[in-house]
Amino acid sequence: xxxxxxxxxxxxxxxxxxxxxxxxxxxxxxxxxxxxxxxxxxxxxxxxxxxxxxxxxxxxxxxxxxxxxxxxxxxxxxxxxxxxxxxxxxxxxxxxxxxxxxxxxxxxxxxxxxxxxxxxxxxxxxxxxxxxxxxxxxxxxxxxxxxxxxxxxxxxxxxxxxxxxxxxxxxxxxxx
Amino acid sequence: xxxxxxxxxxxxxxxxxxxxxxxxxxxxxxxxxxxxxxxxxxxxxxxxxxxxxxxxxxxxxxxxxxxxxxxxxxxxxxxxxxxxxxxxxxxxxxxxxxxxxxxxxxxxxxxxxxxxxxxxxxxxxxxxxxxxxxxxxxxxxxxxxxxxxxxxxxxxxxxxxxxxxxxxxxxxxxxxxxxxxxxxxxxxxxxxxxxxxxxxxxxxxxxxxxxxxxxxxxxxxxxxxxxxxxxxxxxxxxxxxxxxxxxxxxxxxxxxxxxxxxxxxxxxxxxxxxxxxxxxxxxxxxxxxxxxxxxxxxxxxxxxxxxxxxxxxxxxxxxxxxxxxxxxxxxxxxxxxxxxxxxxxxxxxxxxxx
Amino acid sequence: xxxxxxxxxxxxxxxxxxxxxxxxxxxxxxxxxxxxxxxxxxxxxxxxxxxxxxxxxxxxxxxxxxxxxxxxxxxxxxxxxxxxxxxxxxxxxxxxxxxxxxxxxxxxxxxxxxxxxxxxxxxxxxxxxxxxxxxxxxxxxxxxxxxxxxxxxxxxxxxxxxxxxxxxxxxxxxxxxxxxxxxxxxxxxxxxxxxxxxxxxxxxxxxxxxxxxxxxxxxxxxxxxxxxxxxxxxxxxxxxxxxxxxxxxxxxxxxxxxxxxxxxxxxxxxxxxxxxxxxxxxxxxxxxxxxxxxxxxxxxxxxxxxxxxxxxxxxxxxxxxxxxxxxxxxxxxxxxxxxxxxxxxxxxxxxxxxxxxxxxxxxxxxxxxxxxxxxxxxxxxxxxx
Ligand SMILES: [Zn+2]
Numbered sequence: 085x086x087x088x089x090x091x092x093x094x095x096x097x098x099x100x101x102x103x104x105x106x107x108x109x110x111x112x113x114x115x116x117x118x119x120x121x122x123x124x125x126x127x128x129x130x131x132x133x134x135x136x137x138x139x140x141x142x143x144x145x146x147x148x149x150x151x152x153x154x155x156x157x158x159x160x161x162x163x164x165x166x167x168x169x170x171x172x173x174x175x176x177x178x179x180x181x182x183x184x185x186x187x188x189x190x191x192x193x194x195x196x197x198x199x200x201x202x203x204x205x206x207x208x209x210x211x212x213x214x215x216x217x218x219x220x221x222x223x224x225x226x227x228x229x230x231x232x233x234x235x236x237x238x239x240x241x242x243x244x245x246x247x248x249x250x251x252x253x254x255x256x257x258x259x260x
Numbered sequence: 261x262x263x264x265x266x267x268x269x270x271x272x273x274x275x276x277x278x279x280x281x282x283x284x285x286x287x288x289x290x291x292x293x294x295x296x297x298x299x300x301x302x303x304x305x306x307x308x309x310x311x312x313x314x315x316x317x318x319x320x321x322x323x324x325x326x327x328x329x330x331x332x333x334x335x336x337x338x339x340x341x342x343x344x345x346x347x348x349x350x351x352x353x354x355x356x357x358x359x360x361x362x363x364x365x366x367x368x369x370x371x372x373x374x375x376x377x378x379x380x381x382x383x384x385x386x387x388x389x390x391x392x393x394x395x396x397x398x399x400x401x402x403x404x405x406x407x408x409x410x411x412x413x414x415x416x417x418x419x420x421x422x423x424x425x426x427x428x429x430x431x432x433x434x435x436x437x438x439x440x441x442x443x444x445x446x447x448x449x450x451x452x453x454x455x456x457x458x459x460x461x462x463x464x465x466x467x468x469x470x471x472x473x474x475x476x477x478x479x480x481x482x483x484x485x486x487x488x489x490x491x492x493x494x495x496x497x498x499x500x501x502x503x504x505x506x507x508x509x510x511x512x513x514x515x516x517x518x519x520x521x522x523x524x525x526x527x528x529x530x531x532x533x534x535x536x537x538x539x540x541x542x543x544x545x546x547x548x549x550x551x552x553x554x555x556x557x558x559x560x561x562x563x564x565x566x567x568x569x570x571x572x573x574x575x576x577x578x579x580x581x582x583x584x585x586x587x588x589x590x591x592x593x594x595x596x597x598x599x600x601x602x603x604x605x606x607x608x609x610x611x612x613x614x
Numbered sequence: 615x616x617x618x619x620x621x622x623x624x625x626x627x628x629x630x631x632x633x634x635x636x637x638x639x640x641x642x643x644x645x646x647x648x649x650x651x652x653x654x655x656x657x658x659x660x661x662x663x664x665x666x667x668x669x670x671x672x673x674x675x676x677x678x679x680x681x682x683x684x685x686x687x688x689x690x691x692x693x694x695x696x697x698x699x700x701x702x703x704x705x706x707x708x709x710x711x712x713x714x715x716x717x718x719x720x721x722x723x724x725x726x727x728x729x730x731x732x733x734x735x736x737x738x739x740x741x742x743x744x745x746x747x748x749x750x751x752x753x754x755x756x757x758x759x760x761x762x763x764x765x766x767x768x769x770x771x772x773x774x775x776x777x778x779x780x781x782x783x784x785x786x787x788x789x790x791x792x793x794x795x796x797x798x799x800x801x802x803x804x805x806x807x808x809x810x811x812x813x814x815x816x817x818x819x820x821x822x823x824x825x826x827x828x829x830x831x832x833x834x835x836x837x838x839x840x841x842x843x844x845x846x847x848x849x850x851x852x853x854x855x856x857x858x859x860x861x862x863x864x865x866x867x868x869x870x871x872x873x874x875x876x877x878x879x880x881x882x883x884x885x886x887x888x889x890x891x892x893x894x895x896x897x898x899x900x901x902x903x904x905x906x907x908x909x910x911x912x913x914x915x916x917x918x919x920x921x922x923x924x925x926x927x928x929x930x931x932x933x934x935x936x937x938x939x940x941x942x943x944x945x946x947x948x949x950x951x952x953x954x955x956x957x958x959x960x961x962x963x964x965x966x967x968x969x970x971x972x973x974x975x976x977x978x979x980x981x982x983x984x985x986x987x988x989x990x991x992x993x994x995x996x997x998x999x
Contacts (some may be wrong), residue, residue: 106636107635114317114375114382117373119279119373153284154287154328155859159327176763180756181812205858258863334867336854339697341698353710356717357713357717382675383676386682499692500689503684515691599681
């Protein structure tokens with residue numbers, strides 16, 4: 085293709101000269117319908133009835149909660165339902181002090197990896213019911229369910245100390 | 261160069277709205293392709309995938325998808341934010357090193373979750389064009405209009421492409437749109453974005469596919485054990501044009517022409533070409549750019565007009581061409597993939613039996 | 615078939631800053647690309663192909679931005695690729711570009727990585743609200759802090775190690791004119807006084823959020839002939855593992871260990887602690903310096919913090935790490951990995967200026983991403999392979 089040359093006209097002059105544009109705002113809104121997937125949907129439906137439903141890998145026999153569709157290690161679909169207890173052991177944790185966009189929790193708050201009894205992968209969740217400086221590895225916690233249950237992780241409000249003695253470090257060693 | 265062949269290809273049927281998340285979408289095709297090649301993930305020399313985060317509105321969708329592979333022990337793995345055909349290219353380059361002899365390539369796309377034509381408008385210059393939200397169908401209509409105004413095609417030509425594609429798809433169980441009214445009836449329909457009618461546009465598709473590549477002796481061994489001919493990569497090349505719609509002649513695809521030349525498309529006669537032309541006028545542009553005459557069968561699978569899972573449809577063209585080499589339906593085939601508005605970027609691969 | 619030799623013959627980077635309001639995205643990538651071309655004594659016309667890398671598109675809000683950047687990077691009529699492997703992307707992009715040379719496909723490849731986070735919101739981009747999932751993790755720090763805690767526990771490391779790294783890298787950055795953070799007078803007291811963001815990670819132990827770009831010109835042996843001081847690519851490696859699975863060690867991930875061992879093998883290095891002179895390691899939170907030293911086999915397991923503590927990793931020490939100031943001083947996410955690779959090249963070319971490691975002949979560039987699961991590394995040398 086040939087583009088005809090633009091005839092050279094007189095240069096545009098502005099008085100006072102235009103300042104450079106340093107910023108333009110272009111709000112973009114895109115709407116999505118998020119689908120949870122088959123395995124996650126089973127998990128969420130069970131949660132709305134107050135149950136934690138994990139899935140077991142047919143090859144390595146490990147139990148995933150929440151289920152991820154596959155066992156990422158073996159690359160096969162997880163296939164067997166396993167009920168997991170709503171209590172477990174803290175393997176590691178984090179105190180968040182930084183405000184961020186979309187933040188709903190009051191700062192500071194504690195989140196922890198909780199190795200639930202019957203699961204093989206820690207479940208990352210909000211911890212409440214004790215000062216941040218008293219949280220420790222091996223501490224036993226239990227779920228506090230929300231008043232109304234639904235197909236959402238918000239059905240568990242948080243995990244709180246269960247009062248049980250700390251777990252034997254050997255029981256969670258490979259998760260630290 | 262090291263000889264590389266496609267030895268297995270698996271795809272799932274494209275649908276308007278797939279049940280399942282990306283892992284559930286892609287895991288079965290990966291497993292099928294690996295089983296078909298008699299390989300386990302841990303044996304793979306290289307893995308590469310293609311996908312686009314904006315389709316599902318979340319960053320790192322390819323990270324989640326890695327759960328479908330079984331990347332343990334850790335794999336040599338890479339990802340392009342491009343159609344899977346470009347992941348295929350990266351794998352072909354990686355296999356040139358000669359230190360590994362197999363590669364897995366996969367792609368997945370869930371176009372159904374958002375408004376695809378509007379999402380694609382965000383590929384455009386973010387300061388001057390994207391804020392206008394020109395949707396992908398409107399841009400294709402601009403291109404179609406330019407073809408008509410230049411006297412290079414008619415609306416009937418567009419309808420003929422659409423009719424032929426959807427009727428070819430009747431033999432393709434993985435296609436989404438598998439029949440067509442005749443051309444006269446198509447031309448009687450109202451325009452969606454003039455001059456494009458609904459039949460000139462692709463369906464919104466969710467889909468996934470996976471492919472296994474192997475080099476030299478390994479490719480021969482895998483293919484012969486399964487009674488198929490390896491689909492050897494005789495040439496592959498890709499090129500990009502400037503995006504700026506105002507500076508391009510939208511009726512031409514110079515990058516497709518150059519890629520076809522560099523891939524050696526015309527070193528010997530072609531039996532068929534699988535072209536990634538989501539809109540019917542684009543097939544006409546591509547055929548002219550690549551010099552594909554009437555003796556070359558176009559899109560026996562039905563092409564992107566029959567199923568257009570974003571990020572997957574280009575790699576599917578390569579796979580469909582390979583399947584026809586595998587079973588002897590073709591001896592030499594061209595496969596093409598495109599990306600960007602109005603055929604901005606184009607990849608051409610030539611496959612042959614030997 | 616043996617690989618074609620590949621050399622870095624041009625390196626360019628932008629001035630990194632939290633907001634580069636003075637340039638658009640095309641302006642930003644061209645600033646780095648033109649510096650790299652200038653260093654190589656070439657123009658866009660000499661380039662055969664362009665390989666672009668960046669982290670998620672949500673960071674700028676442009677879908678597959680390589681498409682609209684094709685003209686700005688002189689790619690029209692050429693092959694152009696776009697790599698995305700999370701935080702390791704800058705490294706894997708350079709590796710994809712090097713492979714094009716090593717495979718004999720091209721003679722001169724321009725590779726560019728960038729991030730212009732100021733044009734969107736990085737926290738939003740990383741942690742969008744998804745229905746049926748709680749928003750618990752505030753950005754990357756929320757994910758990595760528990761790993762740091764596990765490391766400290768396992769290694770029995772004293773708490774001041776993170777502070778030492780934070781000070782050391784910012785002192786290095788004072789010698790690097792391109793660095794985002796130039797913190798005159800930085801010391802341990804300053805770092806210790808900064809707020810605890812994600813316990814045990816303090817504000818000054820984290821990386822900044824930067825706008826910036828990095829570019830390199832890679833060339834075949836023939837194309838590198840006549841180039842002043844090429845850096846030869848002696849080895850490249852990439853490894854990935856899943857984000858989480860039962861029994862995964864995310865503190866000392868196997869993908870990183872395997873990647874390093876594959877890298878040393880390819881580069882012909884038997885004793886990396888002796889044969890490497892310096893390393894640019896992806897350290898977005900200060901504690902990751904000792905963690906990665908161990909993962910890379912540059913220190914024994916549980917002993918990485920001792921190298922930091924002894925001052926070995928500071929300029930003038932026996933194994934300087936991140937002489938450029940590292941990710942802790944400049945973090946244009948998509949480009950951060952390529953900056954590691956490019957800074958390693960500058961060291962062995964003897965072109966690192968004020969932050970030059972004396973006599974550096976072999977240098978490691980390292981990048982990682984995702985949940986410590988994607989790794990990309992290369993070794994460059996003044997000596998041709
Ligand atoms: Zn398993």
